[in-house]
Each structure stands twice: as structure tokens, then as C-alpha cells.
Amino acid sequence: MNLDGKSAIVTGGASGLGHATATALAEAGAHVVVIDLPDDERVRRSEAVAEIGQRATFVPGDVTDPAVATQAVAAATTHGPLRVVVNCAGIATPGKLVGRDGPIAVDTFRRVLDINVTGTVNVLGQAVAAMKNQELDGEDRGALINTASIAAFEGQVGQVAYAASKGAVASMTLPLARELARDAIRVMTIAPGLFETPMMAGLPDAARTTLAESTLHPHRLGQPQDYALAVLQILENPMLNGSVIRLDGAVRLAAR
Numbered sequence: 001m002n003l004d005g006k007s008a009i010v011t012g013g014a015s016g017l018g019h020a021t022a023t024a025l026a027e028a029g030a031h032v033v034v035i036d037l038p039d040d041e042r043v044r045r046s047e048a049v050a051e052i053g054q055r056a057t058f059v060p061g062d063v064t065d066p067a068v069a070t071q072a073v074a075a076a077t078t079h080g081p082l083r084v085v086v087n088c089a090g091i092a093t094p095g096k097l098v099g100r101d102g103p104i105a106v107d108t109f110r111r112v113l114d115i116n117v118t119g120t121v122n123v124l125g126q127a128v129a130a131m132k133n134q135e136l137d138g139e140d141r142g143a144l145i146n147t148a149s150i151a152a153f154e155g156q157v158g159q160v161a162y163a164a165s166k167g168a169v170a171s172m173t174l175p176l177a178r179e180l181a182r183d184a185i186r187v188m189t190i191a192p193g194l195f196e197t198p199m200m201a202g203l204p205d206a207a208r209t210t211l212a213e214s215t216l217h218p219h220r221l222g223q224p225q226d227y228a229l230a231v232l233q234i235l236e237n238p239m240l241n242g243s244v245i246r247l248d249g250a251v252r253l254a255a256r
Contacts, residue, residue: 001084001133001137001138001140001143001235001236001238002137003025003028003029003030003081003084003235004029004030004220005027005029005031006030006031006078006080006082006083006084006137007030007033007077007079007080007081007082007083007084007247008022008024008029008030008031008032008033008076008082008083008084008085008086009032009034009072009073009076009082009084009085009123009127010022010026010032010033010034010035010036010071010085010086010088010212011034011035011036011063011086011087011088011089011119011120012035012036012063012087012088012089012090013032013036013049013088013125014034014035014036014037014043014045014046014048014049014058015036015043015045015048015197015198015213016195016197016198016224017038017050017087017088017147017192017195017228018034018086018088018089019052019198019224020057020223020224020227020228021086021088021224021227021228021231022049022056022227023050023052023228024228024229024231024232025086025228025232026052026053026055026056026230027230029057030055030080030083030084030157030209031056031057031076031079031080032055032056032057033054033056033057033059033072033075033076033079034049034051034052034057034058034059034062035054035060035061035063035068035069035072035089035091035114035123036058037059037060037061037062038060038061039153042121042202044062045058045062046058046060046224049114050255052102056118056124057075057079058247059071059072059075059137061134061227062115062119063087063089063115063119063120063122063123064114064115064119065119065122065124066122066126067197069122069123069125069126069127070126072123072126073126073127073129073130076130077130079134081134081137082127082130082131082134082142082145083131083134083137083140083141083142084136084142084143084144084145084235085123085124085127085142085143085144085145086145086146086147086231087119087120087124087144087146087147087169088146088147089115089119089120089167090115090116090119091111091115091116092112092159093108093112093161093162094158094162095108095109095158095161095182096157096158096160097113097160100138103255104160106160107205108161109161109164109210110162112161112162112164112165113161113164114222115165116162116165116166116168116169117165117169118138120146120169122171124144124146124176127144128142128144128180128183128185131183131185131191132183132185133181135254136145138238139184139238140184140185140186141183141184141185142184142185142186142239143181143185143186143187143191143234143235144176144180144185144187144188145188145189145231145234146169146172146187146188146189146190147169147189147190147191147208148166148167148169148170148189148190148191148244149162149163149166150190150192150193150219150246150248150251150253151163151166151190151251151253152166152169152170153167153169153170153191153193153254154252154253155250156173156253156256157169157255157256166191168169169189170189170191170244172244173187173188173189173242173243174223174243175245177180177241177242178242182214186234186238186240186242187242187245188234188241188242188243188245189242189243189244189245190227190234190244190245191228191244191246191247191248192213192222192227192244192247192248193215193222193248193249193251194212194215194221194222194248194251195221195222195223195224195227196221196222196224197222197224200221208221214251214254215248215249215250215251216249216250217249217250218249219249220249221232222247222248222249226247227247230245230247
């Protein structure tokens with residue numbers, strides 16, 4: 001897919017996997033609309049988006065809000081046909097079903113699913129409504145790429161909410177690809193392994209080293225640029241559709 005003169009939406013694009021992806025898409029010629037939370041005292045997300053350059057627009061807001069998704073689609077289509085959506089926004093709030101303080105808070109569980117699953121569906125729905133009426137670009141009208149996790153398949157103790165949410169993202173891949181095939185819109189999911197992201201940054205150095213050593217080859221944590229490269233490769237290959245790609249260096253998560 002040639003991205004010159006086209007537009008893309010990346011959720012969670014102000015940091016981590018999303019920021020690397022937004023940067024790569026802009027460098028490939030697309031105008032990228034980034035949906036992420038508004039700036040706060042600790043994080044200046046608008047500055048991170050500005051670093052991408054003139055081919056980036058920041059839409060602050062919550063991915064679960066239909067109005068935010070509508071605004072992002074409108075912003076994208078002013079810069080060219082909307083051809084790409086990459087959903088990277090997500091949270092990984094830990095918690096056992098029954099921990100030291102009792103059963104997991106239902107609101108905590110619900111919030112993880114709301115952002116990781118409902119947020120993904122919200123943005124996809126608004127984007128597809130615009131994509132399906134566009135002219136074909138080669139064999140496609142567009143491509144949707146979602147982010148799961150290897151926790152969807154090997155969730156660890158304390159990941160009940162996160163694993164459930166990422167399992168949902170993985171399992172919707174084929175039904176969406178089947179539904180959207182008539183509109184020539186492809187759907188893929190990337191399931192990253194152990195990556196160097198803001199979620200990982202909060203761990204002690206010793207814990208991060210141990211995690212890195214568990215990745216067989218390459219013997220390191222994944223980098224956001226590895227994820228962004230996978231996105232570009234999916235866009236280039238029209239036969240990639242309806243599947244979940246593990247991007248994990250052959251790591252398999254232990255129970256704890």
C-alpha cells in the first residue's frame with residue numbers, strides 16, 4: 001500500500017508502540033491522526049505528537065468516546081483517504097480474581113475491557129464507515145491493525161483482566177475480516193511479547209533483565225520500532241488478512 005497522500009489513525013500514538021508506529025507511517029508518506037489522552041502535569045502527549053512533524057494531528061480524548069473517534073476520522077479524511085487504522089491504546093491494570101484485599105473490583109475489570117476492547121471497536125466502527133465508501137487503492141480500501149498480546153494465550157497470574165481483554169481483541173480478528181472482505185478492508189492483529197514500553201518502564205532493572213533473558217532470539221526486549229516494522233509489512237502484503245501474528249522472539253510466558 002502506497003501511503004503518499006493517504007491518512008491513518010493511530011490510537012495510543014503519543015508513546016510506546018503507538019508513537020513508533022505513527023512516526024513510521026508519517027515517514028512513509030501518510031498524514032497520521034493520533035488519538036491519546038489529553039496532556040497532564042506528568043505527560044505532555046501533544047509534544048510527543050508534535051515531534052512526529054507536520055504530518056501528524058493530535059486528537060486528545062478517550063478511545064471509548066464515540067465523539068472522539070468521529071473527530072479523528074473527520075480530521076484524517078481532510079488530509080486524504082483514510083486507509084489505515086492501528087489500535088495501540090490500552091491498559092494493563094494487574095489484579096488476581098481474589099487478592100489480599102478480596103475479590104477483584106468489578107469496576108477495575110470493566111475499565112480494562114472498556115479501553116482495550118470497547119475502545120478498539122469504537123474507533124474501528126467509525127473508521128470503517130468512512131473507509132467502505134472510498135475508491136479501491138490497489139486491492140484494498142483500507143487495513144485495520146489491532147494490538148493483542150501473548151498474554152491472550154499465556155496469561156499469567158494477576159493478568160485476569162488484561163488477558164481477557166487481549167483474548168477478545170485476538171478473537172475478533174477473523175470475524176471482522178470475514179465481515180469486511182466485501183468492502184476490501186483487511187483486518188490483522190499483532191500480539192507483542194515482552195516489549196520496551198512505558199508499561200515495562202516501571203519495573204525494577206532486575207525484573208526487566210530477567211524478562212529480556214526469557215526471549216529466545218533475539219535475546220532482548222522488543223523495541224517499539226519492531227512493532228512499527230510489522231505494521232508496515234502488513235500494509236505491504238495484501239495476503240495478510242484475518243490472522244494474529246505473534247511478535248515475540250519465541251518467548252512463552254510462565255505462570256508467574
